[in-house]
Amino acid sequence: MTDRALVVVRAGALTTVQDRGRPGHAHLGVPPSGMLDAPAGLLANRLVGNAPEAALLETTVNGVALRPRCTVTVAVTGAPCPVTVDGRPAAWGARVRVPAGALLGVGTVTSGVRSYVAVSGGLDVDPVLGSRSTDLLSGLGPAPLTNGTVLPLGAAVSSYAPVDLGPQPAPPAELVLRIAPGPRADWLTDNARTTLTTRTYRVSATSNRIGLRTEGPPLERAIMRELPSEGLVLGAVQVPPNGHPVIFLADHPTTGGYPVVAVVRTTDLPAAAQAAPGTPVRFVG
Structure with a gap:
């Protein structure tokens, strides 16, 4: 398994591809879309050395499970949740190496709603109106993930230096x-x-x-x-x-x-x- 792609093993309740969105198209009836918790998504991209505009995954409540076809670096941010690699605990909110063929598990949130999964190189799905974001209202962008979906990855070469970790606010109690x-x-x-x-x-x-x-x-x-x-x-x-x-x-x-x-x-x-x-x-x- 050497091709740069992810296979979706478990799609979760609602997992979508998101980036910084497609603002500026309201006159066409197109919403901005993009990451709902942009600071969390941008941090995930920074952790793995991606550019800020790189596409990643936004999960809802019960996470996602992914199997990369090549060795990748990932980071999970946003709503706190358990992270595993082949069933072994891994770090949330930090860089994690996932070997080719291993199973990355992003579990159910312990608080909050949405977690973000960034992968080195970003998700290389086709952009629509300048964005790779899924828009649930208009239907633009890739469809929400289903089991068996294959997501291509971009090249993991970037001038953006990764960071080891970053502060994140807790989901709001009020x-x-x-x-x-x-x-x-x-x-x-x-x-x-x-x-x-x-x-x-x-x-x-x-x-x-x-x-x-x-x-x-x-x-x-x-x-x-x-x-x-x-x-x-x-x-x-x-x-x-x-x-x-x-x-x-x-x-x-x-x-x-x-x-x-x-x-x-x-x-x-x-x-x-x-x-x-x-x-x-x-x-x-």
């Missing part, structure tokens, strides 16, 4: 999201605007890469008429008819017809990617 008023903030009642920034919500189990859904006190609208579809941005906080705020993440639609009452700071969104169902959520104005 998700604090700093917000600015959205274009339709006045569509909420005064009481609802107060509720948004003084009450605690919780992450819903129906959250995904498109949006983080919340459960908690519903927000009452002051304006009840229909709203024509408007453009949406990363971090937009939309209020659907049930009154529970939705925070749009990387695979968000580019337009929507419900009022956007706030926008979350981009720097707070990586923590949202690691907020497990039931995590308390506070909006801070």
Whole structure:
């Protein structure tokens, strides 16, 4: 086994190829996509000496199992999880050598939601609109992994010096999201605007890469008429008819017809990617 490729032995609940995304195509109806927890993904690439734009894997909750056809260096970051090579414990958050034919196991997270698996050379799948990212909303990019998928690898030659380890924040015990008023903030009642920034919500189990859904006190609208579809941005906080705020993440639609009452700071969104169902959520104005 000498060819540069990975074979997916166990795909996990949802494992996708991601990179830094494809921003700048909203006018075509294409979301930005890319790594939800970009700092974790960029660290994984740095650990193995990849360029920041190299494609890697984003796993969801229960990890993935991979068998490389050549000897590779890997790093697993993001949500903490057990890492094994042929059943023997290996390091999380550090460089790991995986021989050709060995089985790399990335297990179920101990906290958080999404782990990142970088492989020396990066994943060499075909780019679409300048990115190798899987976009669950539009269907662009490679399909989510299934058992038996073969992923080609790029050449493991880079001018980017690897690092041995790097600090990573723990998944949030409480998700604090700093917000600015959205274009339709006045569509909420005064009481609802107060509720948004003084009450605690919780992450819903129906959250995904498109949006983080919340459960908690519903927000009452002051304006009840229909709203024509408007453009949406990363971090937009939309209020659907049930009154529970939705925070749009990387695979968000580019337009929507419900009022956007706030926008979350981009720097707070990586923590949202690691907020497990039931995590308390506070909006801070």
